[in-house]
Amino acid sequence: MNINKIAYSAFVAFVASLATLVSIQALSSSDRDAADDDALDPITLEELAEHDGAESCWKAIHGRVYDITDYVPDHPTDEEVILEWCGRESTEGWDNKRPGVPHSPRAEGMLEAYLIGRLVDEEGEPIEPGAAAQAEEGEAAAGEADSDTVRLSPAEDERLHRALLGLPLDGRYRGVFGDGGEMQVNVQFDLRDGRLSNISYRHLAYRGEDYRRLDEDDDLFPVWAQHQQLAEALEGQPLTAIFALYEPERLAEDIDGYSGATLRGNKVHSAFRDALNRGVYSWP
């Protein structure tokens, strides 16, 4: 077999392989969507919302529900990025891998392996992404309405008491510190009985450097480690402990080695205060 015949055979094999791939795809996907959708298990937003964590993570994307629990550890980004959308209508996150950039066709293909059902409303009708998002909000509102109908007595309603006294309410808070035209700190924390919990940084950057993406051997990594120490030190503390951030050396080790440490404590403090000013982000 000479080189010419090999080249020709390879060429024919290549074209034939592509043609086979394309034709099989065309034939197998022709009347899939509509028919398949009816066969899928209907899943309501309520059921979806029960699977909102790493132990069981469901997501609704473009009207379909996927159980991606097994995939979470393999996802290229930090877990929190993918876990954030668990139990929710996640089309927006799917279509914006980076702002404006959707996930690749390949990722779309991988997603299909985790398909478990289709998203429906209480009447069993399919929900479109936009409608679902509204429904989620509506449900939240409905939740409030429900509690309204219970009508706690003013003598028992602790939330009312705290609000009237100007004390922060229990719930999830988010706040930011920005300077020099850039968002530098974005914190999230829960408040339970006046104590801090689940403190995390949703964003931490300075001059375009995203501290959360640093590797251990990066020069600036200790700064990120210190910020985590700050968060850990505040965990479980009364809310008033955030004033310790004015003197961060009380909360984190090895501050002296890095200039500007006190300033960073101030930034985090400022983000906490911003969160409190904004009020409850989501109810507990």
Place this chain on the structure above:
Amino acid sequence: MRRRLKTGDMVLIAALLLPLAVALPRLGGLGGPPELWLTWIGRVAGILGLAMLLLAGAVSSRVPGFDRPFGGLARLWHLHHWLGFAAFILVMLHALALGLAAVPASLDAAVATLFPPFSHGALWLGWLAWAALVVFLAPTFDFFGKPHYQRWKRLHLVSAAALLLGLGHALLLAGEAWPWWLLGIAGLGAIAWRKGVAPRRRHPYRVEEVVPLARGVVELVLRPEDSGIRHEAGQFVYLSPLDESLADGRGEEHPYTIASAPADARLRIGIKDLGDASHALQTVTPETRVLVEGPYGEFFGRRFPERDMLWLGGGIGITPFVGGARDLAAGAEVAGQVQLIYLAKDESRAYYRQELEDIAGRVEGFTFTQHFSREQGRMTEAFLREHCPDFTEREIYLCGPPAMNAHLQRLLVEQGVPASRIHSEVFDFL
């Protein structure tokens, strides 16, 4: 002759591996589930394929002398041919592997990976490059029969488009651009040189005489109009006749072996009627101009200078040995003995015989033996033993028709002559 790695080969290999070496850390390892290792294979195949394509372009510059580190132009053309072939295969493996890598995800994903929306321009540049490859390689690899030489040559220029498109594809998708700029400039620069600069740098000669040697064989005696070329015995040139009365091949370049000694003020070229162009040259008009580009090749590049030599020439393949013998006659120094055995059909086809016998009479250390296949049959071991008893110890040079070459190669190898000591330079560049 192609077994040993030459200096040029090392440079070529280094350049070939450069883009891969730069990209490799980013590609991860060759392991894990199929979608991962197929992706790895696909990317590596793409990187190597494009590097080969660009280097195939780079070695096609045909700058006189540039072929020497590669062991002569004939060998360099073989490298070019193999590089192009391997690139073609790798490019297809590249696309197929990346497509298949998406199959575990889904068929839709696989097809979308290979044929994404047209907004993914970089990927479609890759497909256009492949299409251009097919256009110019199909005739090279005789997909649809053997094309006419000149038409093949024109189509081969589409390679420039394939190189450009492939380069665009890589520059838009690759992480590191500089190795691609480097190889891209080398490849496209070589084509620009070959097609743009080189044709204007050919040496003008005048046809001083057309000496008939036998039926269908002439020797052109060429007189340089400028300084002419400097060459060694056994090298070859590309010759473009400009004679307007030529029936065929006017302005076309074809390779011919130089039969004159380097010291000769004239360039002598033995030409046998083997095709349209060489047929027309039999009656080229004296005092018309020809353009000469070269010299190329290194037929007599001595690998074992301490050994005696045996030259085996047949048919028009006698010309490099005529050049070698004339070189000896002109006083060239040669260490040891040289024996030339001339294989011809009969007396009438043994052109140059008289001159070679004369030289053998005058030059010490040079012996000439005639072999006629009509009387003596095919060359045999017995004939060689009788006329050159130590032929298995000699360094052997072959030049002749393909069937003769193959027969002699077989005969010599059977007698225990290592292949590394048998030299021939066949320029059947198509």
